[in-house]
Amino acid sequence: xxMILMLAAIALPGCTVVKHQITDPNVAARFDSAKSADxxxxxxxxxxxxxxxxxxxxxxxxxxxDGIKTAVRWDFFPSNAGSQAELRNGATDEGGVxxxxxxx
Numbered sequence: 608x609x610m611i612l613m614l615a616a617i618a619l620p621g622c623t624v625v626k627h628q629i630t631d632p633n634v635a636a637r638f639d640s641a642k643s644a645d646x647x648x649x650x651x652x653x654x655x656x657x658x659x660x661x662x663x664x665x666x667x668x669x670x671x672x673d674g675i676k677t678a679v680r681w682d683f684f685p686s687n688a689g690s691q692a693e694l695r696n697g698a699t700d701e702g703g704v705x706x707x708x709x710x711x
Contacts, residue, residue, distance in 0.1 A: 636694040636704055640711040644690035648683040650710035651692075655703050669703075681707060 640647050648667035652660040658669040658679070666684040670677055679702040680695045692707050 634693045634695060635702070638692045638707065638711055639686065639688060639690075640692065641689040642711065644683040644685050647690055647692055647707070647710050648681075651681065651683075651703065651707045654706045654710070658703070671703075679703065 644665065644667055648660060648669065652658060652669055655669060655671070658671045658681075661668050661670065666682060668683070669679075669681040671679040679700075681703065682693045682695065683690055684693075685691075692711070694702055694704065694707070
């Protein structure tokens with residue numbers, strides 16, 4: 608048993624898992640970028656003033672609330688080719704798609 612735990616401890620540090628902080632797993636839009644997740648998220652946050660920017664490890668999120676409910680959420684996380692942006696949208700508007708596209 609100890610040998611299995613030791614092997615797992617050796618093998619797992621090379622793996623990166625990003626846990627998104629939204630309960631709805633549905634993705635309304637997904638975009639890839641050669642830029643870093645940090646760069647894309649900060650660019651989008653500068654243009655989307657009513658969104659709140661948060662960082663969780665290597666991942667970033669932009670959230671716009673409607674009262675206590677999350678109306679729109681963007682997740683930005685690293686990928687092998689740069690970064691990926693995912694829109695998780697419950698809003699009736701476009702959720703900042705044109706702004707994020709401009710930051711890619």
